[in-house]
Amino acid sequence: MGNLDLTFFDWSVIGPFVWKGLIFSLWLTVVATIGGVILGTALALMRLSGKKWLEVPAAAYVNTMRSIPLVMVLLWFFLLIPFAIGRPIGAEMSAVVTFIAFEAAYFSEIVRAGIQSIPRGQIFAGQALGMTYGQNMKLVILPQAFRNMLPVFLTQTIILFQDTSLVYAIGAYDMLKGFETAGKNLGRPVEAYLLAAVVYFFMCYALSWIVKRIQQKVQIIR
């Protein structure tokens, strides 16, 4: 292969390939985080509801998702969604649905741990004031729980961003695919993969630095 040709590192040449993929990676991260948190909170509340018919299915769903590799879940959904709705929806949409369904299981565990970190006295206090279950959750428990779990939640989001590269398995066009395509078209695959690693590193490093700062802030408040 010989020496690396670093002149390849020219944004005006590879930008068009990468830009589209970068947008998709970020978009997928944001949508999957929001969707995963909403669905995950619902799952966590089901598991903590104390009602068997809600607990069992939620626990089964979470444990199943957590015992299968993300790549296999991507392949499953890519295979089954067209069956279920009767038409193909494309790799990108399939990836979005998969990530929401998959991340919900992980977010639900974070939310559950967050809720359980709240002293029981807080729940009793809400009940003593005559609050309904919904009011108690919304006004007393969840605001505290979300603050407690913020650092873990943000770390999970960074992992989610890294995992978006796995849409490679079903051929969706994300940032990694963008670099790969640039590398193939310009005949410089080695440099393209190296550059992809550098870009991912700086993005994730910056994000985890921000998480660390937030963690310190939250710790002072507590």
Place this chain on the structure above:
Amino acid sequence: MAWDWQLFCKETATGEIIAGCFGKGGDQTYLNWILSAWGWTLTVALAALVVALLMGLIMGTLRTLPNSPWLVRLGTAWTELFRNIPLLVQIFLWYFVVPAIFPALNDVPSVILVILALGFFTSARVSEQVRSGIQALPRGQRYAGMAVGFTTPQTYRYVLLPMALRIVIPPLTSESMNIIKNSSVAFAVSIAELTMFARQAGEETSAPVQMYLAVTVLYAISAFTVNRIMRVIEQKTQVPGFVAAGGMGAGH
């Protein structure tokens, strides 16, 4: 729809159904194939786990050393480097970029490269757990080691690590399960493991549902077995009266 599980008794090249489901001589059924794929998954995962535990333990310990800022920096740099690049990108780095820079690595089998990639990736997470395990110990433990005249290595060997390693068993259990799941990413460089099998056999037989189901079940069994083994280790090594506190963590 009736599912045809006899599929697994088919010979992969001719498509004939073989009695007893195991191919003889040069023949290979899908059952043979999926079992060998399972073997590859376990080989890659367990070898990577050894690499991850070894490097993670070293780097995590280095990060807690007193009076050695450069070793602390080395451990931190290692952890940040391997933690902040997606696993798939790291596998491509080892597979395409590293051999291009060091031509001597061209002859190394790709399985070894994938094991190193998965092992180093996971070592960053292990290092993080080991570091917080050591830091979770009361400061008096370190002072106690110094007070009896131990050198720093002795303090770690006899005082800090024995307790810290017990604390990190629960998070290491989930890392060990993660490594089995993460080994699926090796399909991207054509290692003949379970995910690769699912994709190829699913296409060849036009019965992806059965193939995916079998593979999914094998992954679940593997992860569950690892979980039980770690549980046994945890109980065997438990110090009476000492219960490690569980925390929340992010991960896959």
